[in-house]
Amino acid sequence: xxxxxxxxxxxxxxxxxxxxxxxxxxxxxxxxxxxxxxxxxxxxxxxxxxxxxxxxxxxxxxxxxxxxxxxxxxxxxxxxxxxxxxxxxxxxxxxxxxxxxxxxxxxxxxxxx
Amino acid sequence: xxxxxxxxxxxxxxxxxxxxxxxxxxxxxxxxxxxxxxxxxxxxxxxxxxxxxxxxxxxxxxxxxxxxxxxxxxxxxxxxxxxxxxxxxxxxxxxxxxxxxxxxxxxxxxxxx
DNA sequence: CAGTATCCTAGGGGATACTG
DNA sequence: CAGTATCCCCTAGGATACTG
Numbered sequence: 294x295x296x297x298x299x300x301x302x303x304x305x306x307x308x309x310x311x312x313x314x315x316x317x318x319x320x321x322x323x324x325x326x327x328x329x330x331x332x333x334x335x336x337x338x339x340x341x342x343x344x345x346x347x348x349x350x351x352x353x354x355x356x357x358x359x360x361x362x363x364x365x366x367x368x369x370x371x372x373x374x375x376x377x378x379x380x381x382x383x384x385x386x387x388x389x390x391x392x393x394x395x396x397x398x399x400x401x402x403x404x405x406x
Numbered sequence: 407x408x409x410x411x412x413x414x415x416x417x418x419x420x421x422x423x424x425x426x427x428x429x430x431x432x433x434x435x436x437x438x439x440x441x442x443x444x445x446x447x448x449x450x451x452x453x454x455x456x457x458x459x460x461x462x463x464x465x466x467x468x469x470x471x472x473x474x475x476x477x478x479x480x481x482x483x484x485x486x487x488x489x490x491x492x493x494x495x496x497x498x499x500x501x502x503x504x505x506x507x508x509x510x511x512x513x514x515x516x517x518x519x
Numbered sequence: 520c521a522g523t524a525t526c527c528t529a530g531g532g533g534a535t536a537c538t539g
Numbered sequence: 540c541a542g543t544a545t546c547c548c549c550t551a552g553g554a555t556a557c558t559g
Binding site: 294295296297298299300301303310311314315329330374377378379381382383384385386387388389390395396397 | 407408409410411412413414416423424427428442443487490491492494495496497498499500501502503508509510
Binding site: 323359 | 540541542543544
């Protein structure tokens, strides 16, 4: 077991890091995340969010109203650690795209989506 | 497409980050990596190394001798970016283990393994 | 030592439909 | 809106054997 195993276990999965990337910018509702990540299926989104919640990285807040409202956000305590991981990843990604071509669609999140 | 997609594409796969973790410490031979990561199968190790090579992150040096000697190492140009990604991941991992229990077996690599 | 070559399976993840 | 519930596929990855 090496040090990267643990994070790998919590952040593995096809959509977790992408979800975290968006949630680090601001809390999002289910539907927002689906629009931000059009390729993800509802089933997968839910599953990955639940696993992130189980890992204590993401918190789920339910507002008791109709229509239902659920907001996901990064747990405060883990924000710093998560940023330390995700941001370098982003910078590397942006840098790579700059050198090798490709397009980054969303870097900053509109306040409402 | 969001900024983490690109790194995810290059570092995805079950063993790539672990391999990078060790190669960042020093160049390693095939057999060393196998001993460092006992669960990995030769097939997988080779595959992941080839993909890392194709991504330009790892370089493969063949010494023409018998018995064969092949050394893998991190490409200089990419070392900084890779460290920026892997180290925070490690710290987070070590921190988590400290708080939640578990064991980290290898943090620093012996000069010969 | 550093790999190919096969074969095979588990489960991650896709698609579609339905519900409080 | 924010989810379950099913069904199903496919390929990433495991196991074993062989080679220059």
